[in-house]
Amino acid sequence: MSQQKTELAVAALQHGTVIDHIPSAAVFQVVKILGLEHTDHAVTIGANLASAKLGSKGIVKVADMFFDEAALNRIALIAPSAVVNIIRNYEVVEKRPVALPDAIVGIVKCNNPKCITNNEPMLTKFDVVSRQPVIIRCHYCNHAVSGANAKIL
């Protein structure tokens, strides 16, 4: 039932981007990372939908917006299982998993209160030191954190 609804919802988009297979807990962080809180485009957010792959999943649909690859890959940190669908004229013209970049700039807050990034007006930067599980390390103070525990700015 809910599976069918999800597919219907995806198909209903004429042009735009659908990000599927997001862990339910990460849906609103994905919204935040993509800056969708401030967009004028139609955004549909689904959470706690049934998923054969994840048990429970989230989905984000954005009408008439196409993101560059770097922007989409930033969500790999908190949603490594996410799949991006590009929709044009009701057709999925491109479907690909997100890919974690080597460095993550300006979206994660360092957990170390004595880190320079928490005390100076500057962008944070993390280097990806492990991909499975995801572990990132602050480029400045060297404190490591898992992707799931990363605090999004």
Add this chain to the structure above:
Amino acid sequence: MNTHSLVSIADISKEEILDLLERAKYFEQHPNSKILDGKVVATLFFEPSTRTRLSFETAVNRLGGRIIGFSDPGTSSSVKGETLKDTIKMVSNYADLIVMRHFLEGAARYATEVTDVPIINAGDGANQHPSQTMLDLYSIYKTQGRLTDLTITLVGDLKYGRTVHSMLMAMKYFKPRFNFVASHELAMPQEYKEFCRAEGIQFTETSDFSPEVINSSDIIYMTRVQRERFSDPLEYERVKDLYALHNAMLANSRDNLRILHPLPRVNEIDVDVDDNPKAYYFEQARNGLFARQAIITRALGINPFEL
């Protein structure tokens, strides 16, 4: 591009480490070479550290350079709320090299991103202190005649001690064998043991500072066990005596054994060790001068061997 900076020992290659050791050896023989004539070095100590600052400033003075800077952040404009970036940009207009100590971790790395003037990290919080590591390496090299195939015993606070962590990073090129001797509370963190496994570095781990460990060591590197690391004061009292070195414990040690300590010590090395020829911690501090002269000339792109 800021390529001659030294922020972390992990940033430099084996060849660069060996080059720095050769430079240090040269400066030990020629401590007063006037090769920094006309150069201005800024020492910016956002956190006071008299020992490190005097060592760096002596290194510059003996090489004929001039020094500007501050030793107390209360006298700098950072108390007026100036950002680190602005302070570094301002000083970059005046100096050929910046030596900086900061209480915030990552401060030196960030400084290298806002200026083309080379930066030497003289300590950034609990993070990195590469000139200490270089003087430790030089002390090992000088006393053993080599860096390869040595048995190095690290004792005391292996959990929080940044000097022992940097030592592991730097020694990875030289096939060392490590003994980690610490109480359970202050044991070597998992990530550094993983590092050793990944780099093929042999190590043993024990809480017993035993004769077997002492008598098989080429280097014993003692560190201070700090009271504030313990939630239970009784546990501190027990542990601090377990990891203290006394002269009698060295009776059957190797002839080439040397005892190192980054100083200041409290009670982890008894004063009765001081007169043993194997005690090396005071000379070790003196080696800091030559190691820093080596780092300074590298940062300025000056080759002492060509002069």
